[in-house]
Amino acid sequence: MAKTARAVSVLLAGVCLCCLPAFVPGPGRFARSVAPAAAGAGALGMLGAAPAYADKIDDAAKVLSEKSYPFLKEIDWTSDVYAKLPTQPPLKVMTAIDTMLKMGAAMDPAALKTGVLAHSQAIANMDSKGVATLADYTAINSAIGHMISSVPASKTMDVYNAFAKFNLGSDVGPYMMSKVNAADAQAAYKALMDLKDVVKASQR
Numbered sequence: 537m538a539k540t541a542r543a544v545s546v547l548l549a550g551v552c553l554c555c556l557p558a559f560v561p562g563p564g565r566f567a568r569s570v571a572p573a574a575a576g577a578g579a580l581g582m583l584g585a586a587p588a589y590a591d592k593i594d595d596a597a598k599v600l601s602e603k604s605y606p607f608l609k610e611i612d613w614t615s616d617v618y619a620k621l622p623t624q625p626p627l628k629v630m631t632a633i634d635t636m637l638k639m640g641a642a643m644d645p646a647a648l649k650t651g652v653l654a655h656s657q658a659i660a661n662m663d664s665k666g667v668a669t670l671a672d673y674t675a676i677n678s679a680i681g682h683m684i685s686s687v688p689a690s691k692t693m694d695v696y697n698a699f700a701k702f703n704l705g706s707d708v709g710p711y712m713m714s715k716v717n718a719a720d721a722q723a724a725y726k727a728l729m730d731l732k733d734v735v736k737a738s739q740r
Contacts, residue, residue: 593685593738596731597678604724605670610716613666617711622702632698638694644686651679681731685738692739 541607623627640648659670668676713721 537703540544546712568672587618587731592734593681593731594678596727596734597681598674600724600731601674601677603727604720605673607716607720608673612715621708622699622704624702626660632695635691635694635698639687639691642658642687642691647679647680647683647686650685651676654679678733681735681738685740687739690740 571578622632654672654675655661657667658676
């Protein structure tokens with residue numbers, strides 16, 4: 537159970553990092569947990585406007601977004617470091633990405649479609665530094681939670697196991713932490729763990 541919970545947190549943060557200005561590894565074990573997934577997941581989210589209804593995932597996503605937005609704005613999204621991850625042989629990376637593709641195929645189609653549309657919307661709205669608006673960021677985090685909760689826990693674990701072996705946290709984590717305010721990273725991490733717990737409780 538603990539390993540599954542860790543995997544959910546990895547995916548939540550990793551999905552946010554890759555394609556859209558959203559999230560990077562924070563301090564200590566957060567950096568070690570998040571880095572393996574950071575290399576492959578696409579950032580998908582809901583439309584920038586608030587959803588027509590709210591649930592526990594939406595509520596936790598709102599808190600995460602508000603708590604981590606200062607951290608988000610400290611990140612240099614124009615850096616080429618994200619294009620260099622993971623630093624592994626291409627064929628091994630492709631095999632790991634395949635587990636993410638299978639996870640995506642197992643997601644609720646409606647949630648996935650909404651996420652894809654919002655991804656495009658958030659890119660259109662981001663500023664010159666590559667930072668998403670708070671509204672888009674909140675919607676993205678909410679969608680990620682719903683998308684992950686819609687797949688079996690086994691799919692989550694397949695992705696986690698595929699990327700964990702790359703052990704990116706040993707060098708990526710400390711580098712990321714050197715570029716941001718530690719207190720902001722800690723606040724973001726705590727809120728992420730709260731969202732992770734809510735998603736895990738909803739996961740089938």
